[in-house]
Amino acid sequence: MIKVLYFAWVRxxxxxxxxxxxxxxxxxxxxxxxxxxxxxxxxxxxSDLSALKVAVDQELCEFDTELNGALEVAxxxxxxxx
Amino acid sequence: MRVSVQLDDFDIGQxxxxxxxxxxxxxxxxxxxxxxxxNSENSLLNMDIEQYPGMTQKAISKYVMTAVERWSLNxxxxxxxxxxxFPGDQIMMVATAAMHRHDAFQSAEFLMDYLxxxxxxxxxxxxxxxxxxxxxxxxxxxxxxxx
Numbered sequence: 665m666i667k668v669l670y671f672a673w674v675r676x677x678x679x680x681x682x683x684x685x686x687x688x689x690x691x692x693x694x695x696x697x698x699x700x701x702x703x704x705x706x707x708x709x710x711s712d713l714s715a716l717k718v719a720v721d722q723e724l725c726e727f728d729t730e731l732n733g734a735l736e737v738a739x740x741x742x743x744x745x746x
Numbered sequence: 747m748r749v750s751v752q753l754d755d756f757d758i759g760q761x762x763x764x765x766x767x768x769x770x771x772x773x774x775x776x777x778x779x780x781x782x783x784x785n786s787e788n789s790l791l792n793m794d795i796e797q798y799p800g801m802t803q804k805a806i807s808k809y810v811m812t813a814v815e816r817w818s819l820n821x822x823x824x825x826x827x828x829x830x831x832f833p834g835d836q837i838m839m840v841a842t843a844a845m846h847r848h849d850a851f852q853s854a855e856f857l858m859d860y861l862x863x864x865x866x867x868x869x870x871x872x873x874x875x876x877x878x879x880x881x882x883x884x885x886x887x888x889x890x891x892x893x
Contacts, residue, residue: 672870722804722805741879742863742881743863743867745861745863746858746862
């Protein structure tokens with residue numbers, strides 16, 4: 665099981681702050697494709713990956729990063745702190 | 747060093763007094779205070795700052811440790827609020843303590859640049875017309891290149 669989290673407008677488009685998934689995906693990209701197949705709302709949220717960032721186990725990474733037993737994957741727009 | 751991600755407001759004067767305490771080898775403290783700014787139409791009702799519990803604290807701590815090592819700081823402090831904030835409210839503060847002012851200024855700027863676009867916070871602006879998520883600015887991303 666992997667915990668998938670969504671923040672800011674990604675959370676609003678998908679409709680939940682997080683969910684637990686059973687997945688065979690090997691990389692972040694494969695997980696994104698798997699989610700997009702599930703339902704329209706994922707397709708909408710993931711329609712432009714250049715507008716999104718991803719963190720695996722709370723470290724910023726790229727979409728080709730391997731999941732490799734990761735516990736947590738998070739999708740969010742570019743950060744706007746400070 | 748201390749990093750706090752919190753809902754509550756803070757007293758910057760008190761924080762800086764505490765921060766200065768017992769630092770006899772410090773010759774310079776630089777501090778920065780970030781404030782919720784109204785938009786150009788003055789229509790901002792409030793701001794909602796979302797964080798990634800767990801990651802936000804960790805990410806900030808990583809940049810603070812980098813700054814402490816790179817500029818040989820004696821200490822560093824970051825307080826960043828989340829939740830509902832109103833125009834004029836404090837969002838965050840950074841303070842750095844060094845032997846000399848150059849290191850204190852540089853490290854404070856470095857921390858601000860990194861917090862802007864690398865710390866997991868997202869700002870939502872609620873105005874009289876509705877709400878929108880604040881978009882990241884290319885200049886903020888470019889600011890990282892000088893480090």
